[in-house]
Amino acid sequence: MRITDDLYGTFELEPILVKLIESNPIQRLKGIHQGGASYLVNEKWNETRYDHSIGVMLLIRKMGGSLEEQVAGLLHDVSHTAFSHVVDLVFKNEEQSYHEEIFKRVVTESEIPAILSANSISLVKLFDDANWSILEQPAPDLCADRIDSTLRDMYRYGQITLDEVEYFLGHLVLHEGTLHLNHLGAAEWFSETYYKEVIDFFMDPLNVYGYDRLSKLLTYALAEGYLTPPDLLMEDEQVLQKLRALSDPQISKYLSELTPPIYIEENKNEATIHLKTKVRLIDPMVIEGECISRASERSTRVEQMNAKAQQRALEGMSIKVLAPSTQKNPVHE
Template identity: 60%
Template sequence: MKITDKIYGEFIIESVLEELINSTVVQRLKYIHQGGASYLVNKKWNVTRYEHSIGVMLLIRKLGGSVEEQIAGLLHDVSHTSFSHVVDLVFKNNNEDYHEKIYNEMIIESEIPHILAKYDYHYDELLSNMSQWKLLEQPAPELCADRIDYTLRDMYEYGHISLRNAHNFLDHLIVVDGQIYLDNINEAEWFVDTYYKGLVTG
């Protein structure tokens, strides 16, 4: 399957990734927005969890991550509910982790375990401990594919950065011992500034 992303470009991906992308739980992310209900206020704030999940998968791939970590990246947000983190406000969940609490249940009840088993992967080994995937997730202020993608994608769609800005930044990413770093201080400062602007804007 050939897949094209406006930020990362064109890739040919493995069949297991194609089947996972076409699964019901991943396709539903096309209708869940990163910014919750904010797209109802500003039409530019319309990035979906689907676009973000594909982006995280492709960024991990671009950085040399394994197919297993790409799978984890693709599926890391599948348990988000309608309007994303708005549900945390509804349930007065200050940790904003409702989607994490229901993650395993949603995976088990979906077609994901069957698809993974078809390709000799076990969902529990790949998805029960996301901390094993160093490219995918890191605590702030460390860099990770999740944080990089939503920052670049959101800020590009909001009109605050250009594709050239994003590509310049990506060109300076390096991986050392499985973790993401930058080889240029100017790009590091640019990302910090862009990231915090995204928090304020979003």
Template identity: 55%
Template sequence: MNIYHDPLYGDFQLESILVELIKSPPMQRLKGIHQGGASYLVNASWNITRYEHSIGVMLLIRKLHGSLKEQIAGLLHDISHTAFSHVIDLSLDINREDFHESIFHKVVLDSEIPEILERYHYTFHDIFSKNWPLLDREAPFLNADRIDYTLRDVVAYQDISLDACHTFIDSLFVQDDYIVSDSLDRCVWFVRMYKKEVIDFFYNPLNVYGYEILSSALKIALEKKII
């Protein structure tokens, strides 16, 4: 049985297509790409990977009864992230932090992913030709991407309990393609968690220092065509 366990969302039996995609080289590559970019270089405990996050996004969409297509889109949404994640955006002076999005189609099409999709009667167009509402909505609306990285980080880095996260997750449901909560208190709690994520982690002086030093080094390397 294809059972996957995640501490945030529990145990799930996965379809074979999801298992094949998870085992594919493009997904396995994400085990070596840290969610926080340069963070782990200045604090070894800041080591959550894009692989963990990507599977988490897929599982949250699944928990919310999103379609299999949207689960696949969630699983693969970060597949084109380069080494050090968003540090490359700083190095290239890309204010929108969307370099990985600009190369997404090429990375996917040049990989094993289209072949895996075709074996299960899906196409690239089926998965990547639309915006998926559970996966990606602009703030202040909730989306699976933002929920997962926030909760995953605050548990690992901010000493927030799994029980508190589970209480929030269990309050979630989908209404008219929006992720909503049945509890105002839980919504306020999540806003506080997201503030902790931004202020205490993203803007942590050590984190900012790591980003600035590495992005400067990468910029010099790019200019000298070392990489």
């Protein structure tokens, strides 16, 4: 299979990658939206876990990662539930790690083990993140997962250009098994882009509103027995179709509240919704000559961005829901 990605280019894939891409767990990700509730409140926010998973695999490949690590990158999100991290709000999972907690079970109960076994790839090794230093690193370091989600969303939503992506990738290097940048300017650019994603996008009032309303809908549906946890491993629209078929007035109310036009405003004094997000900081390692350091140690700009992002995350976002008659133009038509 030859595959072309807007960000990383064209690649020829080995048969095992093709079989995994064609498997049900990966194909399901075409129906799982990266931004959770975002596509419901703004149809343009429609990036999927499938595109991201392919992207992570290709970025690992581009950086010289092994075939095994490419497999791990392709599979890393197969256990994401419908609506991605919205479910973490439902289950009050503050670390936003519900998909990680069920990863082993979801993989084991699928056709993935048979595909891996037929290609002599260890299932036990797959489950140990310590084996995949390009794919995953704790914040604030760079890793393929963190990089692709940032670049892909911000490129798709018009916040960065392809030329900027190519500039960044041109300065991305592998040093002793982990991702570094070889230019401080690239580290400053990525830090700014990353905070456009985790602060400006995920804390956009419309996104916060969507997460709040959808999490309330799913919580109610689970409590009433309309949904069970296994149902959350369906695609986003399959879950919604199941809920739309119900005659419960409360379900109908929640669904209508997720349908544009939506009238809200940021309002700290009269908030009806307040959401704090997990603090996600980035501080890339920069290698220039014999000097290796964090970007913030050499860039006041990165240091200031980190401090501002941490403060914004700790403060959270306060939203007031408005009656349609009180605002001429909705947040989204």
